[in-house]
Amino acid sequence: MRIGVLLAAVALAASACSVQGGSADKSAAAAGYPNKPVEFTVPTDPGGSTDLLTRALAKSIEQPLGVKAVVVNKPGANGKIAGKDVFGSKPDGYRVAVMPQSLFAIGPLMLNDADPVKLTDMTFIKGLAVEDYVLVVPADSKYRTLKDLAGASDVKYGTTGPGTGSQLSQTLLFGLAKTKAAPVPFDGGAPTVTAVLGGKVDAASVQIAEAYKQVQAGKLRALAVFADKRIEAMPDVPTAKESGYDVVVDQRRFIAGPAGLPAEVRDKLAAAVDKAVASPEYNEVLKANYIGRWDADGDAVGTQLNESLKRFEKLAQDLGIDLKAQQ
Template sequence: MKKNALSILIILLIISIVLIAGCGQSTKQTGNNGQSTTSTTQEQKGSTKYPAKQINLIIQAAPGGLSDTTARTVGGELEKILGVPVVCSNKPGASGAVAMSYVQASAPDGYTIGYVPVELTMIKALGFADIEPNSFDLIGSSNISPATVTVRADAPWKTLQEFIDYAKKNPEKVKVGNSGTGSIWHIAAASLEKAAGVKFNHVPFDGATPAIAALMGGHIDAVTVSVMEVKSGVDSGKLKVLGVMSDQKSEYLPNVPTLKEAGYDVNVSAWGGFAAPKGLPQNVKDVLYPAFEKAINSDKLKEIAKQRGFSVFYKNSDEFTKFANEQFDFYMKQIPAMGLKK
């Protein structure tokens, strides 16, 4: 009897083990529509709520400029909204192509995001990389700032026309700094060249900040960068702006004429926004897109914009995609016409 009881106990134990093991395996159930549905432990693990870890925000320019300031401010707001760290990394080079290529090659999982400047619409025409707006899922635009013609406060030119007259008499002598060969600020200087019939000596830097430092140090004669990037130098009395490349005067430099007022039809502005690798899942978009909208329209970014001298410029994903593609079409024609292709 004891033997039989022991055998029965062993059999029951084996059956129990089999049943328990079966709970972790894939099982089929019949839904209300009569079709079978499959549920697994692995599928349950795959439904982890986004975001579940650190988000990496890639910035295409050196620290301190318009791109860096905007991206870091928005990143800080995203941390509060999403509840995970947002770590910013600067990857300057090739007018943003280095950083944008990195983002494009990253996994489309919502954990690698890139700040994309106006150069997103230019680098294909320049021959730097096979990248265009449709290479990404565009999240939203964030900022805009017109170009300026800026010199040191002690420069001999009091007006834009004096600067132009000197450049005409001294071809390629005036050294104009920009944020990289083929960058929007290079385009700005080249546009002024074409409109005024002059020839500058273009000096590229990895971002606007080092270009401005070179100007202050007396290594170059002028920069064609944004209002925002020169505002602190103007406020401190070290720099002066001779003209603004926009249709309307800058709210931050109300006494500075536009280039159109000075007789030159030049309108060049830098803008920026955020993008993810192509193929972002819808459940990630549903979380990420509203979070960016809230961060870009935050009081913090508006406050920074007012302090630094740029404008908040929000367009949602669809609007930003349309806008960026229009800019892309423009620069695909404009850049070859200016002879700037690599």
């Protein structure tokens, strides 16, 4: 009896009010978007560069958007958890997610996943950032150049995890050089850098910000960057391409909503993001983390993801490397 009354009350409350916050914002999209807080889901734990980037973005986007912006962390499975959740929700523009390129361009090549987040699950809103990878060795390492390392007989290299750009860049590099090399996957950038500093592995490919200070302090030596051309933060470090190994791998971040987002909503969000990424706070975070801006509109994001996937796939095929076996 009491339960019946209770259920009735619950049903009443549910029909009368809309639920805000949390992760199931399922209220109807009203005309005049936006008229309530927009939620930005970050697919990582608090504190990493993606999280900081999104928080700076959310702070700067409140003014152009005219409503509050809330940041929610849903870490897990390189973004899959957040992606599944946000892109499975209603396409009303109140829930968007920051996604990494690696989930779509590297994960499918290296991991077996029967139920991945697909490109068609998303409406791309805007590109945000691009981060490069640098190959480092301990300062007292006998390997002074990329050629030395590639010519070594037995290399143990650290990666920041399975299905990451760190793993892919080195797999391709040592594959091209035909070096006998074994990967040792760590859980993220910091433990990987620690292992290189302690000489537990011979080399590792990590994002610039993770190694920059150590390189500057002379504790690590940077052998190569996996970028198209030399990068501003480390102008003296050659690209892998210059050393004869055409490996270009980067990590990109973009912002996307569920598939089927109305065009006006998407344009409004994109315009607001444009204004937010011009803010000093946002650029401060980019600068501090040696992250580059990625000014791509929604369609260009989709094209980039597809191209990266095809390029990596072809590279691996040409080399005859089975990426799924290379972990």
